[in-house]
Amino acid sequence: MHKTAQLDQRHVWHPFTQMRDWLRREPIVIASGQGAVLRDVRGKKYLDANSSIWTNLHGHQHPKINAAITRQLKKISHSSALGFANEPASLLAERLLTAANTQHKTQSTRLAKVFYSDDGSTALEVALKLAYQFTLRARNKQSQPKFLALDGAYHGDTIGAVSMGHIDLFHKAYSGMLFQTDKVMSPYCYRCPFNRAKPERADARHYRKCNWECVHLVEKKFSAQKKKGNPYAAFVFEPLMQGAAGMIPQADGWLKKVAETARAHGALLIADEVMTGFGRTGKTFACQHQNIQPDFLCLAKGLTGGYLPMAATLTTQSVFNAFLGEYHEFKTFFHGHSFTGNQLGAAASLASLKILQTKRSEQQRARLQQRLHTELQSLWQLPNIGDIRQVGLVAGIELVKNWRTRESFTLRERAGIRVCEAMARRGVLTRPIGNVIPLLPPYCTTPKQMQTMVGALHDAVKEVF
Ligand SMILES: Cc1ncc(COP(=O)(O)O)c(C=O)c1O
Known part of the structure; x- marks a missing residue:
């Protein structure tokens, strides 16, 4: 076994990983990356088919991002945002707000402030x-x-974020530590309980037309809560596609309808674009x-660009104003982290955003999206492919026992894991979500590399089943 693999197995505890399985075999140790390619310590090359857990945009070792980080390194890597400003974080805030406000010109709807964090x-x-404090003060x-x-x-995975989560497998274990949030049905057309999903193959059963039952459920939920005299403070959602739920896209128009319902009931909208942001779905957000x-x-x-841990929460002037006051009123937002507004992260972000906003990147993404769609069609011929879902450069391929019955594999059968292991043997890396195989290629992926990614999935499914 390679010495790094040994060291890892001796000392490192990996996220979302059954470590007993991990310790059973030699892990792949990544040594370097270039574009869409990762290389391990033995020199074997892999395609990074999930962009290193949905983070990487323009490829590894992008010369412009590397140069931006190097330039910043020569000035300073980090100084605290508690008490001091810095240039890259200030510039980045301006650019993010401009990118987010393209459709919104009026003062009341514009996003106006950026709060930085890490993940x-x-x-x-x-x-x-x-949102909690804002609502408490407003009411x-x-x-x-x-x-x-x-x-x-x-x-x-932080406690507040887990409280808003509704995946039992991940969240139930912590239920005693969490505050309660309500949940409402999200659209999952392939497994719609109202039996109205679109037929995926020509000879599939006939489905009735969708009557937006899932939207009506959202409306009912908001009305019921209002009747209790405590309308929802906020509605939190992933727009267009729910990622960790299994790459589940929302039917066209769903988002607009539920956002309008939430607004009509006075709820704030919290959009989680952690996965969908920065061109993944075709538009910047x-x-x-x-x-x-x-x-x-x-x-x-x-x-x-997937280089460094940095995060941003953009919000409105009216939210910001609710936290203004005299020092002794203690209306301050008492929250922050040591690395808030980190200069290296901000320099990388500025370079990445600049690349993203070029015509060339836009055209490249459009072409790649079409290419992904074309390649994915080859999978329909396999009986274990139930659904193929794509929004922009995010795809989720759902494995089933039989496409006619749509019967799922149980988690114990490790169908997704086995397929991803077979893909890795073919030089393509991604990580399953249960029975769903995600493909989120970096934007620099070539047509040939895209063909290899989908081809590896095709062959892996054939091998495993
Ligand atoms: C939609 C969404 N929100 C939040 C997170 C959490 O992000 P992080 O792992 O950077 O904390 C993820 C991670 O996968 C995500 O997909």
Whole structure:
């Protein structure tokens, strides 16, 4: 076994990993990366088919991001945002707000302030705490602010973020530590209980037309809570596609309808764009597909191009104003981290955003998205492919025992894990979500590399089943 693998197995505890399984075999040890390619310590090359857990945008070792970080390194790596400003974080705040406000010109709907933190979870934690305090103040502390989230929601692993999450496998173990949030059905057309999903193959059973039952459930939930005299303070959602729930896209128009319902009931909108942000869905932010302006826009993962841990929570002037007061009134937002506004992260983010906003990157993403769609069609011929879901450059391929019955594999069968292991043997890396195989290629992926990624999935499914 390679000495780094030995060291790892002796000392490192990996996230979301059954360590007994981990210790059974030699792990892949990544030594370097270039573009969409990762290389291990033995020199074997792999395609990074999930962009290193959905973070990387423009590829590894991008010369412009490398140069930006190096330039910043020569000035300073980090100084505290508690008491001091710095240039890259200030510039980045301006650029993020400009990118987020393209459809919103009026003062009342514009996002106006940026609060920095370190990861997706903390971006959500910030939004949650701000929304909580804002609502308490607006409602004169009459009742505890309540939050509504989606079934299958995943917003991170800090306690507030877990409280807003609704995936039993991840969250139930902590139930005693959490505060209660409500959940409402999210659209999962392939397994719609109203039996109205679109037929995925020509000879599939006939489905009736969708009547937006899932939207009506959201409306009912808001009305019921209002009747209790304590309307929801905020509605938290991943726009267009729920990631960790299994790459589940929302039917066109769903987001607009539920956002309008939430607004009509006076709820704040917390958009979690940790996965969908920065061009993943085709536009800079997924909310822009349906002209939604949230009160909180939570960003992380791709913010730095996937180089460094940094996150941002964008919010409105009115939220900001609620925290203004004389020192002795203690209206301050009492929250922050040691690395808030880190210069290296901000320098990487500025470089990444600049690349993202070029015409070339836009065209490259559009072409790649089309290419991904074309390649994915080859999978339909396999009987264990139940559903193929794609939004922009995010795809989730759901494995089933039989596509006609849509019967799921049990988790014990480790179907997703086995397929991903077989893909790794073919030089393609991604990580399953239960029975769903995610593909989120870096934006620099070539057509040939895209073909290899989907081809490896095709062959792995054939091998495993
Ligand atoms: C939508 C969404 N929100 C939040 C998070 C948490 O982000 P992090 O792992 O950076 O804390 C994730 C992570 O996968 C995510 O997909």
